[in-house]
Amino acid sequence: DAKxxxxxxxxxxxxxAANLPCNHSTISGNEYVYWYxxxxxxxxxxxxxxxxxxxxxxxxxxxxxxxxxxxxxxxPHATLRDTAVYYCIVRVETSGSRLTFGEGTQLTVNx
Amino acid sequence: xxxxxQHPSWVICKSGTSVKIECRSLDFQATTMFWYRQFPKQSLxxxxxxxxxxxxxxxxxxxxxxxxxxxxxxTLSTLTVTSxxxxxxxxxxxxxxxxxxxxxxxxxxxxxVL
Numbered sequence: 560d561a562k563x564x565x566x567x568x569x570x571x572x573x574x575x576a577a578n579l580p581c582n583h584s585t586i587s588g589n590e591y592v593y594w595y596x597x598x599x600x601x602x603x604x605x606x607x608x609x610x611x612x613x614x615x616x617x618x619x620x621x622x623x624x625x626x627x628x629x630x631x632x633x634x635p636h637a638t639l640r641d642t643a644v645y646y647c648i649v650r651v652e653t654s655g656s657r658l659t660f661g662e663g664t665q666l667t668v669n670x
Numbered sequence: 671x672x673x674x675x676q677h678p679s680w681v682i683c684k685s686g687t688s689v690k691i692e693c694r695s696l697d698f699q700a701t702t703m704f705w706y707r708q709f710p711k712q713s714l715x716x717x718x719x720x721x722x723x724x725x726x727x728x729x730x731x732x733x734x735x736x737x738x739x740x741x742x743x744x745t746l747s748t749l750t751v752t753s754x755x756x757x758x759x760x761x762x763x764x765x766x767x768x769x770x771x772x773x774x775x776x777x778x779x780x781x782x783v784l
Binding site for chain 1: 674676701702704706713714715716719721761763765767771772773774775776777778780
């Protein structure tokens, strides 16, 4: 699986958009970009994933650059409950394929 | 989304004893489950991949005789930490693959070995 690079930490004001970047310059053509988050002392929670088109769901939006070497997760209106470690992972989309977690970004949403 | 449970949520045991952790997919069947370990302020580290009806595949550096994994049904995988020692104290997390590229995580089990 391709390696990802994320900032160690970010801060965001409550109610503002949180934009979390991820670099994956060695991504292969058949690898998807996945985002998970982990709130302290809980299991990771799936957020969103995509291949090359931008994706949006009830939690977030995922913007993938045209060359697919980087992406941005957008939380449009961050709340205090969004404080968590956010992991960007690239993986081949096949059943049973593993998720390899990097260090992630600690997002702190401030009141 | 689908629900994965773990039991117990936390356990404290004496050094040298064995501890069993259960991972259940409550509303779907999972041919593949994964076991992770997370030390404080670190990321999740994959320990092993558990496939129903077959032997688990362990990651490099994980002792298969110490961390016994059984995946006897499509909804249950167990991890047994044998002869636990204080260095095995960690947060153990399982995940279950529902297919369709969807993987769901349990809430984790905090193991403390005295």
